[in-house]
Amino acid sequence: MIDIRRDGQSSRSALLDVLMRKPAERRPMWFMRQAGRYLPEYRAVREKAGSFLDLCYNPELASEVTIQPLRRYDLDAAILFADILVVPHAMGLPLRFEEGEGPILQPVRSLEDLAKLKPLVSSHEVRQVCRTVAWTRSQLPADRALIGFCGAPWTVASYMIGGGSSDRVIAKVAAYQRQPWFVALMDRLVVESVDYLCAQADAGAQAVQIFDSWAGDLGGSELDEFVLKPIQAIIDGVKERHRDLPIIVFARGIGSRQKKAAELNGANAIGIETELELTELPSDVVVQGNLDPVALLAGADVAAAEARRICASVQRNRHIFNLGHGIRLGTDPAVVGAVVEAVRRFDD
Amino acid sequence: MIDIRRDGQSSRSALLDVLMRKPAERRPMWFMRQAGRYLPEYRAVREKAGSFLDLCYNPELASEVTIQPLRRYDLDAAILFADILVVPHAMGLPLRFEEGEGPILQPVRSLEDLAKLKPLVSSHEVRQVCRTVAWTRSQLPADRALIGFCGAPWTVASYMIGGGSSDRVIAKVAAYQRQPWFVALMDRLVVESVDYLCAQADAGAQAVQIFDSWAGDLGGSELDEFVLKPIQAIIDGVKERHRDLPIIVFARGIGSRQKKAAELNGANAIGIETELELTELPSDVVVQGNLDPVALLAGADVAAAEARRICASVQRNRHIFNLGHGIRLGTDPAVVGAVVEAVRRFDD
Numbered sequence: 001m002i003d004i005r006r007d008g009q010s011s012r013s014a015l016l017d018v019l020m021r022k023p024a025e026r027r028p029m030w031f032m033r034q035a036g037r038y039l040p041e042y043r044a045v046r047e048k049a050g051s052f053l054d055l056c057y058n059p060e061l062a063s064e065v066t067i068q069p070l071r072r073y074d075l076d077a078a079i080l081f082a083d084i085l086v087v088p089h090a091m092g093l094p095l096r097f098e099e100g101e102g103p104i105l106q107p108v109r110s111l112e113d114l115a116k117l118k119p120l121v122s123s124h125e126v127r128q129v130c131r132t133v134a135w136t137r138s139q140l141p142a143d144r145a146l147i148g149f150c151g152a153p154w155t156v157a158s159y160m161i162g163g164g165s166s167d168r169v170i171a172k173v174a175a176y177q178r179q180p181w182f183v184a185l186m187d188r189l190v191v192e193s194v195d196y197l198c199a200q201a202d203a204g205a206q207a208v209q210i211f212d213s214w215a216g217d218l219g220g221s222e223l224d225e226f227v228l229k230p231i232q233a234i235i236d237g238v239k240e241r242h243r244d245l246p247i248i249v250f251a252r253g254i255g256s257r258q259k260k261a262a263e264l265n266g267a268n269a270i271g272i273e274t275e276l277e278l279t280e281l282p283s284d285v286v287v288q289g290n291l292d293p294v295a296l297l298a299g300a301d302v303a304a305a306e307a308r309r310i311c312a313s314v315q316r317n318r319h320i321f322n323l324g325h326g327i328r329l330g331t332d333p334a335v336v337g338a339v340v341e342a343v344r345r346f347d348d
Numbered sequence: 349m350i351d352i353r354r355d356g357q358s359s360r361s362a363l364l365d366v367l368m369r370k371p372a373e374r375r376p377m378w379f380m381r382q383a384g385r386y387l388p389e390y391r392a393v394r395e396k397a398g399s400f401l402d403l404c405y406n407p408e409l410a411s412e413v414t415i416q417p418l419r420r421y422d423l424d425a426a427i428l429f430a431d432i433l434v435v436p437h438a439m440g441l442p443l444r445f446e447e448g449e450g451p452i453l454q455p456v457r458s459l460e461d462l463a464k465l466k467p468l469v470s471s472h473e474v475r476q477v478c479r480t481v482a483w484t485r486s487q488l489p490a491d492r493a494l495i496g497f498c499g500a501p502w503t504v505a506s507y508m509i510g511g512g513s514s515d516r517v518i519a520k521v522a523a524y525q526r527q528p529w530f531v532a533l534m535d536r537l538v539v540e541s542v543d544y545l546c547a548q549a550d551a552g553a554q555a556v557q558i559f560d561s562w563a564g565d566l567g568g569s570e571l572d573e574f575v576l577k578p579i580q581a582i583i584d585g586v587k588e589r590h591r592d593l594p595i596i597v598f599a600r601g602i603g604s605r606q607k608k609a610a611e612l613n614g615a616n617a618i619g620i621e622t623e624l625e626l627t628e629l630p631s632d633v634v635v636q637g638n639l640d641p642v643a644l645l646a647g648a649d650v651a652a653a654e655a656r657r658i659c660a661s662v663q664r665n666r667h668i669f670n671l672g673h674g675i676r677l678g679t680d681p682a683v684v685g686a687v688v689e690a691v692r693r694f695d696d
Contacts, residue, residue, distance in 0.1 A: 169676075172640075173642060176642070176650045292520075
C-alpha cells in the first residue's frame with residue numbers, strides 16, 4: 001500500500017457511504033481531472049510514458065497518476081486515469097491526440113461505418129484499462145474509493161460523429177433528424193458502455209461516473225431520447241450485473257432539466273456544473289459539485305471562500321464536494337490544497 | 349417606404365404591444381442574427397461594403413442589411429445591424445476583424461488602460477450607428493418595430509479584457525478577485541451603455557435588447573454583482589430618460605437564475621436560450637425565444653415541428669418567438685421561411 005495523505009483514521013469510505021445514504025464520517029471530496037497536467041508529478045510521468053494514449057494504456061503509469069493527487073491531498077476518492085475516447089478506440093476506431101489540437105478520430109456517420117465497430121470488452125485497450133483499475137485498487141487503503149467512468153452515449157457519439165472535434169453540429173443535426181445510423185450508434189454505445197463499466201467494476205472500481213459533458217446541447221424530446229434514456233439504460237444494464245455499484249450521473253449543463261436527471265432510477269448522485277444551485281434538487285438527492293474551476297485560478301482566498309459558500313448551502317450527508325468541471329491547466333496545486341483544507345475545516 | 353413582406357394589414361406593432369402587455373394582433377417574431385451571412389443578399393452588400401466594420405459604420409448599407417430579412421419574411425421587427433464591440437471601439441480602442449479569426453481588440457487590464465477610454469456618445473462610430481437607426485426607422489412601416497441593442501457590461505468587458513477573444517478566463521479571474529480596474533470598467537460600461545441605448549432611442553429605436561452572451565459564465569455572487577446589477581443599472585438609467593422604451597434582457601445561459609433576471613425592475617421581456625423551458629418563468633413575464641438555431645440546420649420539417657412545440661408551450665400574448673441564439677452560417681433561408689410560416693399558422 002502506498003503512502004497517501006490521510007488526515008483521518010477511518011477504514012470506511014465516506015464517498016461510498018454518502019452514495020449509499022449511510023452515515024458518513026465526513027463530507028466526501030474529489031475533483032474532476034484531479035490527476036492532470038496542473039501537477040508537476042503528473043507531467044513527469046507523462047513525459048516518461050510517451051503519448052497521452054500510451055499513458056492511458058500503461059497500467060503501471062496510469063495507476064501512478066491516478067493515485068498522485070491522493071498523495072498531495074486528503075481526498076476520498078481516486079478516479080481512474082483514462083479518456084472517454086477509450087470506448088470508440090477500443091471498438092476499433094483509429095484515434096490520435098495531436099499536441100494542442102485535441103483528439104482526431106476516424107468519423108462514424110453511416111450504418112456502414114457502424115458495422116465495422118468491434119465489441120470493446122475483449123480489446124487490448126479495455127484490458128489495459130482494467131489492469132489499471134485492479135492495480136490502483138490494490139494500492140489504495142480501504143477508506144479511499146476508486147471511481148471508474150465512461151462517457152455517456154451522446155457525448156461519445158458526438159466525438160465519434162465529429163471525428164474527435166468538440167463541434168457537435170453534425171451530431172445535433174443527426175439527432176434532430178433521428179438518422180437511423182445515429183439511433184443505432186446510440187443504442188450500440190449503451191451496450192458497450194454497460195460492458196465497459198461492468199468490466200471496470202469487475203476489476204475493482206467501487207463506484208462509476210457517467211460523464212455526459214455535452215448533455216447541455218440538447219433540449220426538448222432530444223434530451224429525453226438521447227441523454228436521459230440512454231443513461232437510464234446504462235444504469236439498468238450495469239445494476240443488473242452489479243446491483244450495489246453506486247452510479248454518479250454528470251449530465252453537464254442541462255439546466256433546470258437536472259430535476260429529470262435526479263429522477264433517473266438507480267442514479268446514486270447527480271453532478272452539477274453551475275446551471276443550478278445544488279440545493280435546487282430535491283433534498284433526498286445526493287448532489288456532487290459544483291465549485292467553478294476558474295475560481296481556483298483566482299487564488300486560495302477566493303477559492304476557499306467559494307468552497308465554504310457551497311458547503312454552507314448543502315448538508316454534508318447528501319453532498320460530494322467537487323468542481324463543476326475539470327481542474328484547468330495552470331491551476332496552482334497549492335490553491336487546490338487550500339480548498340481541500342477549507343472543506344475539511346468547514347465541517348469540523 | 350420600402351417593399352417588405354407583409355401578410356397582415358395592421359398598423360400596430362405586435363412586438364411593441366406584447367412588450368407593453370397590450371393585446372397584440374399576432375405572436376411577434378424576429379430572429380437573432382436575422383441579418384447575416386446565411387442570406388445571399390447580405391453577402392452581396394457585405395462584399396460591396398468592404399470590411400465588416402465598414403459595413404457597421406455605413407448607414408446606408410447597414411440599414412439595407414437591417415431591412416433585408418423583412419423583405420423575405422413576415423417578421424415583426426428589424427434589429428439594428430451593428431456589433432457589440434461598437435462600444436469599446438467608440439470609446440477609442442483599436443479594433444479589427446480578421447477573417448475567420450474573430451475580433452482583435454486592444455486589451456484593457458488596468459486602471460491606466462481604462463483612463464485612456466473616451467465617452468462614446470460624441471464618437472464618429474456612434475453617430476454613424478445612430479444614422480443607421482434613423483434611416484432604417486424611416487424606411488419601415490408602422491407595424492414593424494426597430495430594435496436597438498448593446499452588449500451587457502460583463503460580455504463587453506470580457507471581450508475588452510480578453511483582447512477580443514471569446515476566452516473569458518482572465519475576465520472571470522478579475523471578477524472573482526474584484527480587481528479595482530475590473531469593477532471600474534464595469535461601472536464605466538454601465539454609463540456608456542445607457543448613453544448608447546438612449547442615443548439609439550433618440551434616433552428612432554423603439555425597443556432595445558441588452559445582450560449578455562456570456563452571462564452563463566458567472567454564478568453565485570458574481571452573477572448578482574456583474575450580470576444582474578449592471579443590467580438593472582442600465583435599465584434604470586435608460587428608463588430615466590426614455591420611460592416607455594421597452595427593454596428585452598437576454599442573459600444567455602444563466603440557468604435557473606433566469607428567475608432572478610425576470611425580477612429585474614423594468615425588464616419588459618426575458619430572452620432564454622435553452623437552459624429553461626419558456627414556461628418555467630412566472631406567467632406574468634414576457635418570454636422571448638427559444639428555438640435552437642441548430643434545429644434550422646436539420647431541415648424545414650424538424651425546424652417547423654420544434655417551432656410548433658415552442659408555440660404550444662406558451663401563450664402568444666406573453667411570447668416573442670425567436671431563436672435561443674443567432675442564426676448560424678449555412679442555414680438555408682428556405683428553412684427560416686418554413687419556421688415563420690409554421691409560427692404564423694400555429695395561431696390561426
